[in-house]
Amino acid sequence: MFDTHCHLNFQAFDGVVDRTITEAQANGVNHILIPSTDVPTSKKACEIVGDQENVFAAVGIHPHHIFQFQMSDSEFDLTKELGEIEKLLEDKKVVAVGEIGIDRHYYRKTKYKDYQIDEELVTLQKDVFRSQIELAKKHDKSLLLHNREAKKDFLEILDSAWDKKLEGKTVFHCCEPDEELLAYALDHKIYIGVDGDVTYSDSKKAFATKIPLKSLVLETDSPFLTPEPYRGQKNSPSNLPLIASKIAELQDVTKEEITKQTTENALALAGLV
Numbered sequence: 001m002f003d004t005h006c007h008l009n010f011q012a013f014d015g016v017v018d019r020t021i022t023e024a025q026a027n028g029v030n031h032i033l034i035p036s037t038d039v040p041t042s043k044k045a046c047e048i049v050g051d052q053e054n055v056f057a058a059v060g061i062h063p064h065h066i067f068q069f070q071m072s073d074s075e076f077d078l079t080k081e082l083g084e085i086e087k088l089l090e091d092k093k094v095v096a097v098g099e100i101g102i103d104r105h106y107y108r109k110t111k112y113k114d115y116q117i118d119e120e121l122v123t124l125q126k127d128v129f130r131s132q133i134e135l136a137k138k139h140d141k142s143l144l145l146h147n148r149e150a151k152k153d154f155l156e157i158l159d160s161a162w163d164k165k166l167e168g169k170t171v172f173h174c175c176e177p178d179e180e181l182l183a184y185a186l187d188h189k190i191y192i193g194v195d196g197d198v199t200y201s202d203s204k205k206a207f208a209t210k211i212p213l214k215s216l217v218l219e220t221d222s223p224f225l226t227p228e229p230y231r232g233q234k235n236s237p238s239n240l241p242l243i244a245s246k247i248a249e250l251q252d253v254t255k256e257e258i259t260k261q262t263t264e265n266a267l268a269l270a271g272l273v
């Protein structure tokens with residue numbers, strides 16, 4: 001199986017990355033894609049994948065972290081940071097740009113003091129989202145897309161920057177249960193990422209029944225979104241089979257079928273076949 005979204009580059013995995021990967025392999029999760037959220041996590045993802053077989057990286061700046069460029073005392077230079085991201089794209093084990101997108105969710109837990117979402121921030125998120133899609137196109141990389149409570153802005157930018165070469169190489173990661181997003185994804189051969197919340201969220205369960213198998217990929221979003229029966233604990237890629245089992249039950253197909261098809265899809269998404 002292939003965990004297409006697993007933050008082994010986050011602090012939660014400091015010192016236990018190798019063990020976590022070994023445990024995942026023992027549970028049949030042989031491929032992992034590590035998405036990044038800013039320049040330091042992008043660099044860390046590249047370090048991790050360097051000496052791991054079948055573990056790949058995505059680099060990019062997450063919309064939540066665009067806030068750092070807007071703060072009055074900001075020491076961050078956006079052009080410089082995007083330049084760093086572009087440099088990392090030369091690494092062969094970097095298969096995608098991500099996770100990138102738009103995020104209007106108000107995070108209560110954030111490292112930013114006085115965090116707020118205003119239209120100025122969303123405008124900046126849109127600019128950076130567009131620039132990063134262009135980087136993926138320029139360097140022939142895949143796209144890991146993040147959208148939270150921002151469908152309109154998200155689809156506006158994606159649509160204006162879309163290129164046919166991104167078909168089959170893009171995912172709506174942790175896709176919100178939304179018919180319009182699903183229709184857009186199917187129209188553009190974009191994969192839909194399903195996470196552990198499908199084991200407890202009714203809206204995610206209902207949505208999972210509507211996703212055609214050919215468009216489905218699995219992701220744990222570790223260390224977040226731990227599936228039942230381990231909710232409340234730190235998530236790990238070893239829990240990916242629990243997501244496969246739940247979708248198999250919801251779609252009334254065998255777990256083997258889910259496993260086989262989602263692994264094929266994920267390999268294609270990452271440009272590995």
Ligand SMILES: [Zn+2]
Pocket residue numbers: 099146147173174
């Ligand atoms: Zn995300």
Ligand SMILES: [Zn+2]
Pocket residue numbers: 005007035099221
């Ligand atoms: Zn993520």
